[in-house]
Amino acid sequence: xxxxxxxxxxxxxxxxxxxxxxxQPEAPATDPAPAVGTPxxxxxxxxxxxxxxxxxxxxxxxxxxxxxxxxxxxxxxGCADEPNLKCRGIxxxxxxxILVGRNPDHKETAFRFFPEGSANGWTSDRTTxxxxxxxxxxxxxxxxxxxxxxxxxxxxxxxxxxxxxERERNVVLQEYNLRLGGNPFAQFQTRLNRLLLPHHPLxxxxxxxxxxxKSFTVEEAKAFHKAWYVPNNAFFxxxxxxxxxxLKGIVERTLGGAADQPxxxxxxxxxxxxxxxxxxxxxxxESVRRRTVVxxxxxxxxxxxxxxxxxxxxxxxxxxxxxxxxxxDVLVERENVTDAVAYTxxxxxxPGVYRASIGAEPHDEADPERLADALxxxxxxxxxxxxxxxxxxxxxxxxxxxxxxxxxxxDRIYARIVDWIGMGNEYDTLxxxxxxxxxxxxxxxxxxxxxxxxEGREVAGILLPxxxxxxxxxx
Numbered sequence: 001x002x003x004x005x006x007x008x009x010x011x012x013x014x015x016x017x018x019x020x021x022x023x024q025p026e027a028p029a030t031d032p033a034p035a036v037g038t039p040x041x042x043x044x045x046x047x048x049x050x051x052x053x054x055x056x057x058x059x060x061x062x063x064x065x066x067x068x069x070x071x072x073x074x075x076x077x078g079c080a081d082e083p084n085l086k087c088r089g090i091x092x093x094x095x096x097x098i099l100v101g102r103n104p105d106h107k108e109t110a111f112r113f114f115p116e117g118s119a120n121g122w123t124s125d126r127t128t129x130x131x132x133x134x135x136x137x138x139x140x141x142x143x144x145x146x147x148x149x150x151x152x153x154x155x156x157x158x159x160x161x162x163x164x165x166e167r168e169r170n171v172v173l174q175e176y177n178l179r180l181g182g183n184p185f186a187q188f189q190t191r192l193n194r195l196l197l198p199h200h201p202l203x204x205x206x207x208x209x210x211x212x213x214k215s216f217t218v219e220e221a222k223a224f225h226k227a228w229y230v231p232n233n234a235f236f237x238x239x240x241x242x243x244x245x246x247l248k249g250i251v252e253r254t255l256g257g258a259a260d261q262p263x264x265x266x267x268x269x270x271x272x273x274x275x276x277x278x279x280x281x282x283x284x285x286e287s288v289r290r291r292t293v294v295x296x297x298x299x300x301x302x303x304x305x306x307x308x309x310x311x312x313x314x315x316x317x318x319x320x321x322x323x324x325x326x327x328x329d330v331l332v333e334r335e336n337v338t339d340a341v342a343y344t345x346x347x348x349x350x351p352g353v354y355r356a357s358i359g360a361e362p363h364d365e366a367d368p369e370r371l372a373d374a375l376x377x378x379x380x381x382x383x384x385x386x387x388x389x390x391x392x393x394x395x396x397x398x399x400x401x402x403x404x405x406x407x408x409x410x411d412r413i414y415a416r417i418v419d420w421i422g423m424g425n426e427y428d429t430l431x432x433x434x435x436x437x438x439x440x441x442x443x444x445x446x447x448x449x450x451x452x453x454x455e456g457r458e459v460a461g462i463l464l465p466x467x468x469x470x471x472x473x474x475x
Contacts, residue, residue, distance in 0.1 A: 049410035051417070052244045057231070058251050059417055059427055061239035063410030068117075069140050069240035070411075071132040072418050073151045076235070077228035079208075080125040080201040080268040087201035089172070089208020092123040094221040096168040099130065101160040113146060123206055127422045141246050144238065148254035151236075155229050155258070158222075165218045173213050180205055184285035184463065185292060192461045195279060196296050201268050202349055231258035235421050239414035271352045274300045277457040280372065284466035291368045292463040294343075294359040295375040299456035301448065304352040310436040311444040312346055312354075314395050315387075318445075319344035319358075323391050327358060330378060337371040339363045346452065356452045372460045383453035386446040399437050 049063040079087035099121055113119070117134040130151065134143050160168075180186045190205050197203025207213070238247060301308065322328045327341045343359035358378065362371040406412035420430045 048408070049239075049413055051413060053427070054244065054247050054251055055255075057234060057255075058236045058238070058247070059421075060242065060244060060247050061237070061410050061414045061417065062242065062244065063239055063413075064241050066240045066410050067136050069132075069134045069136065069144060069242065070238065070414055071134075071144065071147050072129055072237045074127050074129045074235045074237075074418070074422050075229055076127055076233050076424060077224070078124045078126040078128055079204070079206045081228060081264075081266060082201065082224065085199075085201050085267055087125070087204035087206065087208070088212040088215075089206065090216065090220050090224050091128055092207050093169065093172055093213070093216045094224055095121045095123050095128050095130070096172060097160045097165060097218070097221055098154055098158060098225075100164050100168055101154075101158045113150070114143065124422070125202055125206060126424055129418070129422060136241060140240065140242060141250065144242065144247070145250045145254065148236070148250050151234075152254040152258075155231050155234055158225065160218060162218075169213065169216050172207065172216070173210065176207050176210060176213055180207060181210065184287045188281075188283060188285075188292070188461060188463045189294065191283075192281060192294060192296055192459050195277070195281065195459045196298050196355070196457055197349075200272065227264050230261040230263070231255065232260040233263055235427075237414060237417050237421065239410055269350050271350050274298050274353060274457050276455055277459070279459045281459060281461045282464070283462070284464045286465070286467065288463060288465050291362055291465070292359070292461075293362060293368050293371045293375060294357065294461045294463075295372065295458070296355065296357045296461075297379070297452065297456050297458040298349070298353065298355050299452050299454060301352055301354050301451040304348075306436075307440065307444045308448055309348070310433070310440045311448050312348060314392065314399075314437065314440055315445050315448055316344070316346050317395050317398070318387060318391065319346070321395070323394065325382060325385060325387065325391070327360075327378060330381070331360060331371075331374055335374055337362060337366045337374045346448075354448070354452065368462050368464065372462055376458065376460060379449070379453040383446075383450045386449065387442060389442055392440070392442055392445060396437060396440075400434070403434060 047064050049061055049065075052060040052062055054060050077091060079089065079091045082088055082090050099119065114132070114134050117132060119130075119132050121128070121130045123129075132147055134140070137143075180190065186205075193203045193205075236251075318325075319327055327344055331338050331341060338360040341358065341360045343357065345355075345357045347355045347357075349355055356379065358375050360371060360375065362368045406416060417427065417430065421427055
């Protein structure tokens with residue numbers, strides 16, 4: 001693994017915590033390179049992991065060699081789906097209440113079902129997920145039925161005591177203070193996000209702000225639950241040494257017979273005009289020891305057809321590689337303005353609107369203003385040269401090699417499915433994704449690069465050690 005300075009790692013984490021800045025359904029970026037070393041030996045046919053579709057909303061990764069059972073329920077609703085296009089953090093608060101609340105038939109909360117296992121949850125702009133891992137044991141089928149029963153009931157409703165609701169509101173506030181309020185990198189990125197996406201939920205942090213968190217009510221959480229926590233909006237992925245027949249029985253007993261319900265309109269997915277802007281935000285913080293530079297850009301992409309989805313994925317893989325023309329090659333090796341590129345991303349926000357971001361630290365001798373200029377200039381230079389056929393073929397080969405390696409490991413198959421569904425994609429489309437990657441042309445990738453290099457809403461941020469400025473107060 002390539003070593004990054006600690007503050008680079010903090011920057012990458014902060015960029016994720018300040019977002020995730022939302023997106024329309026898309027695919028994970030292809031791996032920039034497969035794992036180095038000797039790949040694991042091909043297991044015998046009867047021990048290979050395999051995907052099995054149990055129902056429209058349940059997928060099993062049958063893994064005879066697994067040492068644990070993994071379970072994820074995903075509800076396709078996140079902070080962008082909160083009322084009035086305002087991301088206040090209600091979706092994340094509800095995640096906490098679901099995990100600590102109780103059903104009439106369960107005296108324990110989901111957190112305490114399996115003391116020797118683990119339980120957690122996560123919320124993004126579009127998805128809320130509940131994750132469990134249970135050690136492999138003779139009671140595995142009963143354990144899974146307990147989880148499916150609990151969450152099946154959770155899709156019908158939930159109850160939480162006033163004391164638990166107040167406690168979890170305080171837990172969320174502590175989480176905010178730790179991850180965002182007390183993190184100067186995340187605070188700074190949140191400020192940039194709001195400049196890039198004003199008046200849109202994708203420009204707000206998923207967790208909310210101190211003010212919105214303090215104002216949470218159980219009634220708001222229940223209203224969000226009633227709108228979105230319905231059987232046809234929940235998806236389950238299970239991995240482990242569980243038979244298809246056993247899981248089908250569990251699903252029929254715990255989820256069977258539930259009728260589909262209409263979902264509210266997702267207004268945030270509508271295309272919006274991109275108002276041109278060029279801005280530089282400079283700030284200081286006593287809490288940082290190294291200098292940080294981040295650039296973000298929102299652009300409109302004409303003819304946003306399906307070929308751009310896999311093209312975007314390959315472009316992100318290129319940006320995270322060390323191939324000729326990549327940010328590492330240009331900014332580290334040629335221009336010597338940084339020792340490492342901490343973060344690169346291209347995201348489809350809504351149809352026809354994309355976001356591109358690059359973050360890095362200037363090395364000790366480099367001027368942060370020069371690094372900011374180099375980051376902004378990178379896209380125009382890349383658009384002038386483009387990605388050639390040779391580099392695109394290398395990226396495709398790496399994708400194929402990474403897929404082959406992942407297909408031998410149940411954990412990676414499970415993670416791939418969770419990522420795919422969690423980003424709003426239909427499970428069936430995952431099987432055809434390799435063919436879509438293979439069909440991408442140089443023209444497809446370069447068309448997206450030229451769009452990113454064109455006119456848009458661009459913000460560069462420079463965060464330096466020192467006394468904080470008034471404008472840099474915590475959000």
